[in-house]
Amino acid sequence: xxxxxxxxxxxxxxxxxxxxxxxxxxxxxxxxxxxxxxxxxxxxxxxxxxxxxxxxxxxxxxxxxxxxxxxxxxxxxxxxxxxxxxxxxxxxxxxxxxxxxxxxxxxxxxxxxxxxxxxxxxxxxxxxxxxxxxxx
Amino acid sequence: xxxxxxxxxxxxxxxxxxxxxxxxxxxxxxxxxxxxxxxxxxxxxxxxxxxxxxxxxxxxxxxxxxxxxxxxxxxxxxxxxxxxxxxxxxxxxxxxxxxxxxxxxxxxxxxxxxxxxxxxxxxxxxxxxxxxxxxxxxxxxxxxxxxxxxxxxxxxxxxxxxxxxxxxxxxxxxxxxxxxxxxxxxxxxxxxxxxxxxxxxxxxxxxxxxxxxxxxxxxxxxxxxxxxxxxxxxxxxxxxxxxxxxxxxxxxxxxxxxxxxxxxxxxxxxxxxxxxxxxxxxxxxxxxxxxxxxxxxxxxxxxxxxxxxxxxxxxxxxxxxxxxxxxxxxxxxxxxxxxxxxxxxxxxxxxxxxxxxxxxxxxxxxxxxxxxxxxxxxxxxxxxxxxxxxxxxxxxxxxxxxxxxxxxxxxxxxxxxxxxxxxxxxxxxxxxxxxxxxxxxxxxxxxxxxxxxxxxxxxxxxxxxxxxxxxxxxxxxxxxxxxxxxxxxxxxxxxxxxxxxxxxxxxxxxxxxxxxxxxxxxxxxxxxxxxxxxxx
Numbered sequence: 001x002x003x004x005x006x007x008x009x010x011x012x013x014x015x016x017x018x019x020x021x022x023x024x025x026x027x028x029x030x031x032x033x034x035x036x037x038x039x040x041x042x043x044x045x046x047x048x049x050x051x052x053x054x055x056x057x058x059x060x061x062x063x064x065x066x067x068x069x070x071x072x073x074x075x076x077x078x079x080x081x082x083x084x085x086x087x088x089x090x091x092x093x094x095x096x097x098x099x100x101x102x103x104x105x106x107x108x109x110x111x112x113x114x115x116x117x118x119x120x121x122x123x124x125x126x127x128x129x130x131x132x133x134x135x136x
Numbered sequence: 137x138x139x140x141x142x143x144x145x146x147x148x149x150x151x152x153x154x155x156x157x158x159x160x161x162x163x164x165x166x167x168x169x170x171x172x173x174x175x176x177x178x179x180x181x182x183x184x185x186x187x188x189x190x191x192x193x194x195x196x197x198x199x200x201x202x203x204x205x206x207x208x209x210x211x212x213x214x215x216x217x218x219x220x221x222x223x224x225x226x227x228x229x230x231x232x233x234x235x236x237x238x239x240x241x242x243x244x245x246x247x248x249x250x251x252x253x254x255x256x257x258x259x260x261x262x263x264x265x266x267x268x269x270x271x272x273x274x275x276x277x278x279x280x281x282x283x284x285x286x287x288x289x290x291x292x293x294x295x296x297x298x299x300x301x302x303x304x305x306x307x308x309x310x311x312x313x314x315x316x317x318x319x320x321x322x323x324x325x326x327x328x329x330x331x332x333x334x335x336x337x338x339x340x341x342x343x344x345x346x347x348x349x350x351x352x353x354x355x356x357x358x359x360x361x362x363x364x365x366x367x368x369x370x371x372x373x374x375x376x377x378x379x380x381x382x383x384x385x386x387x388x389x390x391x392x393x394x395x396x397x398x399x400x401x402x403x404x405x406x407x408x409x410x411x412x413x414x415x416x417x418x419x420x421x422x423x424x425x426x427x428x429x430x431x432x433x434x435x436x437x438x439x440x441x442x443x444x445x446x447x448x449x450x451x452x453x454x455x456x457x458x459x460x461x462x463x464x465x466x467x468x469x470x471x472x473x474x475x476x477x478x479x480x481x482x483x484x485x486x487x488x489x490x491x492x493x494x495x496x497x498x499x500x501x502x503x504x505x506x507x508x509x510x511x512x513x514x515x516x517x518x519x520x521x522x523x524x525x526x527x528x529x530x531x532x533x534x535x536x537x538x539x540x541x542x543x544x545x546x547x548x549x550x551x552x553x554x555x556x557x558x559x560x561x562x563x564x565x566x567x568x569x570x571x572x573x574x575x576x577x578x579x580x581x582x583x584x585x586x587x588x589x590x591x592x593x594x595x596x597x598x599x600x601x602x603x604x605x606x607x608x609x610x611x612x613x614x615x616x617x618x619x620x621x622x623x624x625x626x627x628x629x630x631x632x633x634x635x636x637x638x639x640x641x642x643x644x645x646x647x648x649x650x651x652x653x654x655x656x657x658x659x660x661x662x663x664x665x666x667x668x669x670x671x672x
Contacts, residue, residue, distance in 0.1 A: 015512040022517045062513050080512055081194065081503060088498040089191050097498055101525050102458065109184040109347050112337025113463040115327065118297040118320060120281070122305075125312050126319060129285045134477050136247035136261070 003035040007046050010054035014061040015083050021096045028093070030086045037082040041075040048072060138400055143169035143368070145663065146390055146404035148375050148419065150174075151229020152649050153635040153656040154410030155354035155362065156272065160660035162365035166667060169402060171373040171392055174208035174226030176355060182345035189344050190499035197344050199224070199233060200600060208372070210552035210559075212414070214602075217563035219445050222603040223412060227371060228355040230412070230603065231649070233343055235467025236324040236351050237491060238278055239646040240269055240654075242287060244477060245535075248642050252478045254485045254568075255537050258641045259613050259622040262288065268654035268661075275361070276352045276653075277330055279468075280322035286473040287319075295327040298336065303459040303528030304469040307492055310587030316474040321491075323468035324352035324649075332356070338464050341497070351465070371395065376556045377423050378407065378632070384427025386631045393554045406631045406663060408624075410656070413443070413605030413637040417544045418559040420609065433609070433619050433626040440545055440608050442538035444643040447565055448601040449532040449573045450493075450507055451580035453589025458525050461495020469494060475579060476645060484571035486535040489645045490580055493529040501527075507595045530583060531598075532576030534569050535645040538607050542566075565597065573597065604648050609638035624659035635659055 012034065013026020035042045048068045053061060069076045087093055091105075098105040145161055147154045150172035161168045183192035199222035201209040208225040224233040243262035248255050266288075273292035280294045297320035300308060311318040325342070326335045326349075333349035333356060342351045349356045363369065372395025379401075381388030390402040409416045417440035421431040431439050472490040479487070496505045501524045503509045510519045542563045550558035573596060581592045612618025615627035620639050626632040635656040637648050644651070 016516055017514060019514070019517045058514070065513075080509065083512075084502040084509070085191055085194050085499050088502055089187060091187070094187070094498070097524070100521060103460075103462070103498070103525060107184060107186050108189060108339035108341055108462075109182065109337075112339035115336060115338045116299040118281070118299055122300070122308055123281075123283075123319075126285065126317065127283060129317070131285045132317070133242050133285075133287050133473075134244040134251070136243050136251060 003031070003042055004046060005031040006054055007049065008035055008042070010061065011046070011049070011065065012083055014058070014065055015080065016087050017058065021100060023092060023096070025083060025087045028087070028090055030083070030090070033086050034079070034082045038078055041078055045072060045075055045079055138398060140389060140401040140403045141169060143167050143402060143404045144667065145406045145408060146171065146402045147408045147410055148390065149229065149410035149412070149415065149636070150227045150354070150359070150369060151410060151412065152231055152354055153652050154408070155228070155358035156653045156656040157408050157410060157635050157660045158367040159275070159358040159362035159365065160657050161663060162362050162367035164664045166664065168362070168367040169404070170367065170369045171375055171390065171402065172227055172369060172371050173374045175371045176227045177232050177345060179345035179349070179353070180347055182347045184339060184341055184344050184347055189341055190497045192344050193341065194499065197233060199603065207553070210556070211550055213547040213550050213558055213560035217561045217602070218565060218597060218599065219447065219563060219602040220600050221414065221561065222600060223414065227359060227369065228353040231353040232345065232355070234649070235342055236465065237467045237647045238276070238322045238324040238650050239471070240287065241644040241646065241651050242476065245642060245644040248486065252485045255642045256612070259611060265651070265654050265658060268657040269650060271657055272650055272653045276324045276357050277326045277333070278322055279325050279327045281320050284319040286317050286476070297321070298323055298325060298327060298465060298468055299338065300469050301459070301461060301464045301494055303461050303494060304492055306455070306459070306587040307528055307530070307583065308470060310583050311472055313586045314583060316472055316583065318470050318472045320470050321468040323465060325465055325468060326350045332360070336465065340462050340464060340466060340494070342465050342467065374552070374554050374556070375419060376554060378419065378432055380425055380427055380432070380629070384425065385629065387629060406633065408633045408635050410635040413608045414544050414559050414561070416634055416636055416638045417608040418546065421546050422557055433628045433632060435628050436616055436619060438610060438617070438619055441540045441543045442607040442610055443542040443544055443561070443563060444536040444538055444606040444640065445563065445602055446533045446604045446643060446645065447536055447569045447573060448598045449577050450529060450595040450598050451532065451577055451584060452507055452527045452529040452593040453584030453587060454523055454591040454593065455526050455528065455588060456590055459495060459528055460525050461528060462497050462525065464494050466494050467491070472583070475576065482571065482575050484568045486537070486568070486572065487645055488532050488534040488572050488576045490530045490576070490583065491533060493531060495525060495527050498524060507593055528584070528587070530580040532573055532580050533645055534572035534576060536569050536643045537566055538642065539566055544608050604637065604643070606637045606640040606643050606648060609634050610641050611639040612641065623662035624655065625662070633659060633663065
């Protein structure tokens with residue numbers, strides 16, 4: 001069963017709609033990647049949607065997807081996981097995250113982050129406590 | 137059938153316990169061979185070097201073998217448990233995927249029957265094990281700080297502690313305000329260089345491998361030393377059966393399928409199982425024969441029974457300010473053992489540890505990490521922005537009391553890649569554990585509020601927290617009530633020993649790896665003494 005990319009884009013755009021600086025997941029070209037991740041589940045989920053799903057207004061699309069979420073919960077969870085993963089690793093979305101939150105859009109390595117020295121003065125109150133581990 | 141391999145001691149599994157045993161024995165000049173079904177991981181090529189590291193955590197580094205489905209994994213029938221399995225196969229085992237939190241059991245953990253009237257005492261004490269804990273710390277490389285009033289003094293040297301980060305600083309202040317205990321974590325992560333290993337640079341996602349070798353995993357601690365001392369390691373080897381000899385009194389051979397799919401055998405004087413608390417009972421049960429119809433070493437009927445996890449609730453505080461919890465090793469910052477011991481006023485026995493988890497990257501934040509995922513649809517982005525980089529988490533990890541109905545069995549139909557029966561987990565959360573979790577959730581929430589959290593999110597039982605399999609071949613002095621003796625040698629099969637978490641009598645409420653490895657080192661020394669007596 002081949003996947004309808006237009007239909008999948010409409011699904012992705014309903015799961016993660018555009019808002020402010022955040023792009024819609026349906027406009028990032030993620031349909032093939034998400035479809036590949038889902039395999040047969042993707043086709044089954046898309047087949048469960050009403051005819052003309054992409055042409056429905058946002059509220060109706062959301063309502064239709066919530067019905068699928070109830071009727072096929074396991075496959076739907078896989079869809080959400082695949083969609084979130086594809087969306088949040090996309091470079092365009094990472095740039096928005098950087099702009100909106102200050103999160104640096106770079107891999108953790110090789111730079112890492114500063115390893116600040118531990119300030120033992122923080123333990124002043126704890127060090128004042130007598131040992132309280134239980135002796136058998 | 138090819139010619140059998142031969143060793144004085146053969147080990148099944150190259151994870152935390154198998155690595156420690158291999159090093160200790162090889163260092164004593166003993167001919168050691170280890171079979172490992174996974175391979176070596178090139179951690180220098182960790183996904184942490186690229187933008188796909190979060191995708192890797194959801195796929196090839198996912199903790200659940202049923203989701204990861206790597207070729208070296210075996211499937212697990214896990215329909216009858218609310219806690220899904222987390223395990224990893226390869227040279228280093230679970231330490232390839234772990235967070236490296238490195239606490240020890242407390243002295244009271246070994247005496248819960250005497251102190252609190254529950255479960256059973258261990259046949260050894262904290263003091264009996266202490267020098268092997270110290271040796272294990274030195275081999276591993278531990279960052280931390282001596283002087284914790286909640287634990288016995290630590291003699292082994294430590295690197296300076298990891299930084300707490302912004303979230304840890306707030307939590308420390310919150311614990312102080314409440315007058316509760318906290319202490320920087322003992323972490324199996326270097327903050328100073330060692331030969332071949334660079335210190336941590338605070339990058340965060342330890343679970344995808346450490347490119348610097350700062351995070352200890354047994355492929356960068358025990359295994360290089362073991363191999364230098366002469367230990368042999370065969371990777372891609374799936375052990376399928378232990379074949380007995382001498383009317384079932386000894387193991388005659390280990391049967392395995394090698395990386396090319398060829399059936400092979402190892403013959404050895406002693407066999408050590410180090411396949412974790414799920415894999416070891418699986419192998420014992422799958423090796424049933426006419427002399428051991430209920431499974432090897434299972435005259436007590438306890439092989440696979442008394443399965444203990446560390447049931448874990450997750451409590452996340454959302455703060456107004458950025459905490460940037462993606463910076464720093466995700467599992468190692470600080471812990472509180474304020475509520476570790478029994479308090480009769482709670483209406484349940486034993487206690488729990490609160491362990492701080494730092495924050496997550498974008499994907500894990502959206503998917504909820506150990507929490508529930510952020511909802512989809514309109515409002516998703518607002519909620520993501522509210523949570524991302526603003527969370528700090530406390531895990532509530534409780535002591536799980538042993539119940540014989542909680543167990544590892546063989547599944548009737550599910551098989552692995554070479555046709556061996558898959559393990560089936562049957563587990564019910566006990567009433568004591570549930571009460572501890574509920575009490576702990578309330579305390580964790582209190583601590584987070586004291587730290588300044590605006591909102592509190594609660595997962596009352598983490599589904600993906602089956603990372604510790606304990607108690608499924610317990611130690612004890614009575615062969616009718618235990619599988620192995622105090623040195624890890626089986627009561628019923630003279631040359632069979634168990635080195636992994638299967639032998640735990642009780643679980644404690646902390647991560648078990650340091651205790652597993654200390655027991656393994658102690659057992660190795662007992663084997664050395666036995667072989668020396670025989671040689672003399």
